[in-house]
Amino acid sequence: MNNQNVIKKRSKAYTLCYIAVAVLTVLIVGCIVAAIVIGTLNTGVNPTEYSLKINGEETDALKNENGTVMVNIDKLTELLDLTKSGEAATPKYSNSLGDYVKFVNGESYAYVRDAFSASEMKVNLPAAVTANRETCLVPLDTVSAIFSGISVTVDGPSISINRRLVTGSTTKYEKVEIRAKSSDPLSMVLELTPIMEQYEKFLNPADRDAFLILANKENPLGSSYAPDDLVDLKSMEGYGDEQIVNDGAPNSQMRLYAANALKAMILQLRSEEYVNIFAQSGYRTYEYQENLFEKYVAEEMEKDSSLTRAEAEEIVLTYSAKPGTSEHQTGLCIDLIDDRYNTLENPFTKKLGMEWLAENAWKFGFILRYPEGAEDITGYSYESWHFRYVGRYHAERITALGITLEEYLEDYYGK
């Protein structure tokens, strides 16, 4: 091999080296640039520092992960009265009501069971949870979505979580409930027309247990029971220019709260274009029940002359209350009627606004008192027209559970 050939070969090798170095440099620089660009996208152009105050105290319970604000729920247990249990990767937080939420490390869902649900519900979260022995980071949105009785306020980078206070004769914290809202059978939003504001205190009374009076065949009110805050529904026909009582209705009185709630419900019905529903029968005195009962017994005996008085009474008792046992004596219930039919019969009333009411009456604090298939429990056949005021708090729960007032008082209330 001569020198020239060696030089040629060498310069070829150098050229190849230069090219390789240039390609590598381009690749490395490219990778760095790409890493910076991707990194910037991933971490957010302007990572915001959030601060969190829990009941007014600054904590380090927050983390900003890829733009999702995560909160360390372990720092909230005291505020929310929660007890932590379970494995480090699947922590469970329970309250004294029997509600709980269970998170799973690395997963963007949680299991929620509230005292009113029959089973555990799976709830989707906006981001994955990070759970280890010391901390459990969950998306901040989860906290406001799952827990009630607290307020989560986001004001720019300042976030505060506060337990709500109930002010009464003594100031105390509201109970914190854990609820699987997405699984709530009543996923309806409480959207009432603005006119409802003036009625709100009647729809959702401050003393929420004040109207849980039970009157049925086993729990008669007695001949001397008469509420002292009765108002005539006709006197409420002033505002809104709405007639709410049917022409010729026999009983147009109700207790103050129930009467105002009914007025609001009828205003809402009118706005839903159910314009033919009117109040037919509200408060009934003991004497009225007695007269009505006697009238029905006489009618049955007239229809079938072979019936004894006792047999006729037995028939009447399937559709009318024995004097002193009618819920109408509470002044808290109403029979509604469609004035185009003027009859209280399920086939007529059910297909009209009553079906809308069965679903929506809870918003106004009413429940469908004698639902289909609950005769054994209530002692009454299905009445699509009879609505009972209990206040929104209990009405929502009774409706969501799909149970009767009897079952609610026996199995849920106060437990």
Ligand SMILES: [Zn+2]
């Ligand atoms: Zn009735």
